[in-house]
Amino acid sequence: GPKVLQIPSHQIIDMGQMVTLNCDPVSNHLYFYWYKQILGQQMEFLVNFYNGKVMEKSKLFKDQFSVERPDGSYFTLKIQPTALEDSAVYFCASSLAPASQDTQYFGPGTRLLVL
Amino acid sequence: GDSVTQTEGPVTVSESESLIINCTYSATSIAYPNLFWYVRYPGEGLQLLLKVITAGQKGSSRGFEATYNKETTSFHLQKASVQESDSAVYYCALYMGYKLTFGTGTSLLVDP
Numbered sequence: 303g304p305k306v307l308q309i310p311s312h313q314i315i316d317m318g319q320m321v322t323l324n325c326d327p328v329s330n331h332l333y334f335y336w337y338k339q340i341l342g343q344q345m346e347f348l349v350n351f352y353n354g355k356v357m358e359k360s361k362l363f364k365d366q367f368s369v370e371r372p373d374g375s376y377f378t379l380k381i382q383p384t385a386l387e388d389s390a391v392y393f394c395a396s397s398l399a400p401a402s403q404d405t406q407y408f409g410p411g412t413r414l415l416v417l
Numbered sequence: 418g419d420s421v422t423q424t425e426g427p428v429t430v431s432e433s434e435s436l437i438i439n440c441t442y443s444a445t446s447i448a449y450p451n452l453f454w455y456v457r458y459p460g461e462g463l464q465l466l467l468k469v470i471t472a473g474q475k476g477s478s479r480g481f482e483a484t485y486n487k488e489t490t491s492f493h494l495q496k497a498s499v500q501e502s503d504s505a506v507y508y509c510a511l512y513m514g515y516k517l518t519f520g521t522g523t524s525l526l527v528d529p
Contacts (some may be wrong), residue, residue, distance in 0.1 A: 303464070305462075306462055308462075311487075323494075337519075343521065343522055344421070344518075344519045344522070345508070345519045345522075346519070346522045347516035347517060347518070350516070352514060357515065358514075358515045358516065360516070393462070395463075400515075401512060401515070401516070401517065402451075402512065402515075405465050405468075406465075406517065407462070407464075408455075408462040408463035408464070409462045410460065410461055410462040411462070413501065
């Protein structure tokens with residue numbers, strides 16, 4: 303089936319530095335999502351993105367977070383500056399239509415460790 | 418807010434035995450959210466296993482099935498005879514508004 307890729311699979315970074323997580327969504331998909339899962343907890347919605355804009359975001363999507371998809375390439379999540387509590391696995395997803403109507407396809411996740 | 422509670426893992430079952438993973442939900446803004454089971458096999462991304470959008474209906478896929486029970490607000494996942502290849506982490510989720518809300522996941526290990 304359709305595949306979503308995430309690069310890198312693991313990232314270790316010092317607190318205060320910037321990190322960019324990359325997502326290669328399914329090629330014809332138009333809606334993009336990020337989720338965060340802290341070890342032992344449930345996966346939680348961060349943000350969704352369509353037509354170059356953030357559509358909805360949760361309270362977990364702090365001011366230090368930003369998303370973009372320049373030139374239709376990777377869909378990225380940037381954290382600047384990083385904090386210890388940002389350590390988690392970040393999952394990207396994409397769908398052709400809004401999630402109310404269409405299945406979201408998920409990537410395998412990027413495991414981020416902030417030291 | 419919305420929430421999903423599911424069987425805590427890990428769950429270990431012998432091959433060809435039956436399986437049930439419990440899931441109950443609480444949806445605050447609408448009565449009948451869309452309900453899902455996702456599965457993550459080792460090293461792979463989350464995949465949709467089945468979904469049901471109408472209360473009272475049953476969804477099925479790959480031998481798994483789940484019935485949307487609005488009276489008990491439950492969506493338990495069942496399989497009559499598991500296989501070793503079913504070893505994975507299973508997530509119950511509800512969709513409402515604009516987002517998926519997930520349970521914490523249930524790790525299933527099937528002994529050959």
